[in-house]
Amino acid sequence: MLRIAVPNKGSLSDTAAQMLWEAGYTGRRDPRDLHTADPRNGVEFFYLRPRDIATYVGSGALDVGITGRDLLLDSGSEAAEIASLGFGDSTFRFAAPAGGFSTLEDLEGVRVATSYPGLVGDFLARHGVTAKLVKLDGAVESAVRLGVADAVADVVSTGSTLRKAGLEIFGPVILQSEAVLIGSGIDKPGTGTLVRRLQGVLVARQYVLLDYDVPVAHLEQATAAAPGFESPTVSPLHDPDWVAVRVMIPRTDMNHVMDALYEIGARAILVSAIHAARL
Numbered sequence: 660m661l662r663i664a665v666p667n668k669g670s671l672s673d674t675a676a677q678m679l680w681e682a683g684y685t686g687r688r689d690p691r692d693l694h695t696a697d698p699r700n701g702v703e704f705f706y707l708r709p710r711d712i713a714t715y716v717g718s719g720a721l722d723v724g725i726t727g728r729d730l731l732l733d734s735g736s737e738a739a740e741i742a743s744l745g746f747g748d749s750t751f752r753f754a755a756p757a758g759g760f761s762t763l764e765d766l767e768g769v770r771v772a773t774s775y776p777g778l779v780g781d782f783l784a785r786h787g788v789t790a791k792l793v794k795l796d797g798a799v800e801s802a803v804r805l806g807v808a809d810a811v812a813d814v815v816s817t818g819s820t821l822r823k824a825g826l827e828i829f830g831p832v833i834l835q836s837e838a839v840l841i842g843s844g845i846d847k848p849g850t851g852t853l854v855r856r857l858q859g860v861l862v863a864r865q866y867v868l869l870d871y872d873v874p875v876a877h878l879e880q881a882t883a884a885a886p887g888f889e890s891p892t893v894s895p896l897h898d899p900d901w902v903a904v905r906v907m908i909p910r911t912d913m914n915h916v917m918d919a920l921y922e923i924g925a926r927a928i929l930v931s932a933i934h935a936a937r938l
């Protein structure tokens with residue numbers, strides 16, 4: 660059985676569980692369960708703190724896991740990214756009271772509070788800056804007001820926590836993070852199936868199926884407007900001057916593409932949802 664680590668709590672847990680469910684796996688029913696088996700799909704799930712998942716996977720105790728890229732890098736574990744999962748996006752930034760600091764070099768010798776000392780320490784070292792890292796478990800934004808640090812380095816999503824704490828972002832982007840599937844490097848049987856299933860969920864969420872009829876004379880123009888994932892499927896119609904076209908397009912482009920195709924002369928333009936996919 661493939662042993663999979665899944666976040667038990669925190670920002671990533673609900674979406675990770677939902678994604679695995681959409682991929683056909685049976686997860687835990689009780690949020691207090693630490694472990695469940697899904698023998699029909701040949702997998703076992705272990706519910707762990709997302710911060711610890713890289714440690715379990717990197718040591719080989721578990722085969723694969725879902726965690727944040729920031730947590731993976733902070734852990735210094737041997738585990739490696741297998742696929743990005745399209746949720747849990749955040750950026751990792753420095754912040755301080757307005758006017759305090761403007762460049763990375765300004766951090767030389769100052770106190771920086773963070774819950775990610777591995778990630779921040781590596782970043783500073785790579786840029787030749789030596790700061791005093793103050794390790795906190797969370798609510799890092801309060802550290803400056805309470806006098807234990809001069810600046811912070813933390814996860815930023817909407818930026819509203821920083822604003823409420825009177826802090827402003829400065830300096831370079833430390834990291835663009837998102838939820839990722841990580842592995843121990845040993846390709847265990849079943850990993851490929853898991854990756855294809857998760858990618859199928861992403862495709863079903865991000866793409867729609869577009870069907871339209873178009874005069875043969877305008878086919879090239881139409882397929883240029885919607886080139887699709889690989890290549891559009893073109894089928895003959897009873898009227899030899901027309902063809903039917905089927906193509907996958909990003910959901911976010913849907914209305915623009917429909918407008919463009921209509922202008923080109925396409926008609927009977929239909930959009931349908933994709934429920935599942937293996938590409």
Ligand SMILES: Nc1ncnc2c1ncn2[C@@H]1O[C@H](COP(=O)(O)OP(=O)(O)OP(=O)(O)O)[C@@H](O)[C@H]1O
Nearest residue numbers: 668669670709710727729747748749797814816836
């Ligand atoms: N506000 C947020 N928006 C998006 N992603 C976030 C946010 N906060 C944390 N993350 C991501 O979630 C992961 C951290 O999850 P984790 O469960 O450890 O922390 P948490 O969600 O802050 O929960 P807690 O602080 O209660 O332990 C990181 O990968 C981080 O980038």
Ligand SMILES: O=P(O)(O)OC[C@H]1O[C@H](OP(=O)(O)OP(=O)(O)O)[C@H](O)[C@@H]1O
Nearest residue numbers: 797798799814815816817818819820821
């Ligand atoms: O940019 P925002 O949308 O405001 O989100 C960012 C905040 O969310 C997370 O905190 P969380 O709520 O997990 O609390 P924590 O600091 O105790 O981990 C993160 O650590 C930031 O503080």
Ligand SMILES: [Mg+2]
Nearest residue numbers: 669796797798
């Ligand atoms: Mg947090």
